[in-house]
Amino acid sequence: MKIKQELYFYVGIFISVIIVTSLVTYYPSTGGVFGSERGGYSNKVTAPLGLFAGHDICIEAIHKNANGKVITLTSDDRTAKYQGYNDSNQITFIAEVQPPNRPFLSEQRSTVHVSFRCTTSAKTNKLLSLSQHVDDIHGINQQ
Structure with a gap:
């Protein structure tokens, strides 16, 4: 019984780590919490066209x-x-x-x-x- 509880505990930690890292990656890339609508940085830079575009x-x-x-x-x-x-x-x-x-x-x-x-x-x-x-x-x- 104790082994099952330890297994559930480690599986829960593993899933929690995956969820947290996904959220940390997702929000900045979509302009979420750290995005420009809250006064943070903006990742929408208007870069020139590529060197060979013409x-x-x-x-x-x-x-x-x-x-x-x-x-x-x-x-x-x-x-x-x-x-x-x-x-x-x-x-x-x-x-x-x-x-x-x-x-x-x-x-x-x-x-x-x-x-x-x-x-x-x-x-x-x-x-x-x-x-x-x-x-x-x-x-x-x-x-």
Whole structure:
């Protein structure tokens, strides 16, 4: 009989510990007792959009604004950065572009190397700017 009482006692302690730890975890995460409605901290921080949130917007803008047909397009993720002073995200893309009125012979002989820097808003994800730099590494003259 004494063993049964000890077993019930330990099971009761075990269940109590689980309930207390669950409540301690649940209330702060939902803004309960310690939440902002009682003057405590607020866990609802308006963080900027992720660094690569504007990736698809930039790709679309590059295809629209490139001087010719985009043959290859890759993002240089190492140069992606958040600009805190104007709440913007910048991503750099490297493209091989076939200039207009030039027949496509091969990627090496018919394209120019272009670097695009795309800037999107970190709050609204709208395109802010798109700049390009033509680096004619293959010696193809643009006309």
